[in-house]
Structures are given as structure tokens and as C-alpha cells.
Amino acid sequence: MKIVSESTRSKQALLNNSRNLGVIVKKRHWIMSTIIVLGLLFVGLKYYAEQIANPRVIKEIINNPNGGRAALVALIDLPSGRSVPVNYLQQDNLVFIGVDGGWWREFASAPTQVQLLIRGESLTGSAVVVLDDPDYTNQVFLKLRPTAPKWLPAWLNGKLVVITLAETSLSTEYADKH
Numbered sequence: 001m002k003i004v005s006e007s008t009r010s011k012q013a014l015l016n017n018s019r020n021l022g023v024i025v026k027k028r029h030w031i032m033s034t035i036i037v038l039g040l041l042f043v044g045l046k047y048y049a050e051q052i053a054n055p056r057v058i059k060e061i062i063n064n065p066n067g068g069r070a071a072l073v074a075l076i077d078l079p080s081g082r083s084v085p086v087n088y089l090q091q092d093n094l095v096f097i098g099v100d101g102g103w104w105r106e107f108a109s110a111p112t113q114v115q116l117l118i119r120g121e122s123l124t125g126s127a128v129v130v131l132d133d134p135d136y137t138n139q140v141f142l143k144l145r146p147t148a149p150k151w152l153p154a155w156l157n158g159k160l161v162v163i164t165l166a167e168t169s170l171s172t173e174y175a176d177k178h
Contacts, residue, residue, distance in 0.1 A: 095163040
């Protein structure tokens with residue numbers, strides 16, 4: 001029978017603890033690396049959308065108001081001064097837009113005056129975000145976003161903004177057509 005000295009036991013315990021510590025450090029390193037990569041991916045996608053994709057879409061909408069993209073996408077000037085291309089649905093004097101970014105908050109406090117460019121027509125209206133009527137929002141989104149997955153939770157499906165066009169915008173549009 002072998003007698004293990006106290007110092008040998010201490011060395012073995014220390015060795016086991018250092019192995020466990022190494023595993024913990026490796027796990028933390030992997031988690032931190034994943035968080036950094038996801039953060040960079042988010043920043044990169046945001047940069048691409050705001051600095052590369054949106055300016056191209058804006059240019060196309062302005063330069064080709066009768067094109068395919070202009071039939072689906074309007075340009076809205078936000079109160080903050082930013083211009084954003086958005087998918088839209090127009091029904092008489094109402095324009096519906098789906099907002100996926102945080103900029104819907106610019107319409108949250110009260111009806112807000114906005115400027116729209118739809119198929120080359122400059123229109124003005126009063127915009128409000130619909131937060132308290134999920135049935136109405138779903139009905140409009142079925143027409144506005146017919147290809148959106150049905151399983152998508154409401155909080156991921158964006159916010160509905162309803163713009164009531166000013167009468168002067170409608171009469172100008174009518175006069176231009178006739």
C-alpha cells in the first residue's frame with residue numbers, strides 16, 4: 001500500500017483546479033468572441049443598410065419614379081431630417097408604411113407632419129403610429145406585407161404607421177393627372 005504524502009495531494013488538487021480553470025477560461029473566451037462577432041455583424045449590417053443600400057434605393061426612386069421599385073417603395077422625410085425608403089400601401093387619402101427600425105418613435109407622441117415621395121409625386125400628410133390596435137395592424141400588414149411569415153411574432157413584424165394625406169396633396173395630384 002502506497003502512502004501518498006500531503007504535498008502530493010496538494011499538487012494533484014492544484015493540478016485539477018488549474019485544468020478546471022483552463023476550461024472556464026476557454027469557455028469565457030469563446031463566449032466573448034461570439035459576442036464580439038455578433039456585435040460586429042450587427043454594426044456591419046446597420047452600416048450597409050444606412051450607407052450603401054438605402055442611398056441606392058433612394059437614388060433609384062428619385063431617378064426612375066415609374067420603375068418597379070418605385071411602385072413598391074416610397075421615400076419618407078422624417079421629422080429628424082433623415083430620408084428613409086419604405087414599403088407602402090396607398091388607399092385613397094391614406095398611406096400605410098411598415099417600420100422595422102426604431103424610427104417609428106418619431107411618430108409616437110402625436111400626429112406628425114411628413115413629406116412623402118410616391119412615384120415622383122411629392123405629398124404631405126400627418127403620420128401616426130398604431131400601437132394599440134393589433135387586429136387593425138394585422139389586417140393592414142396582410143396587404144402591405146403579404147409574404148411575411150405568419151409565424152412571425154407581432155413584436156418582430158414592425159410597427160404600422162398611417163399617414164393621412166393633406167387635401168392639397170390630393171388636389172395637386174388630381175390636377176397633375178388631368
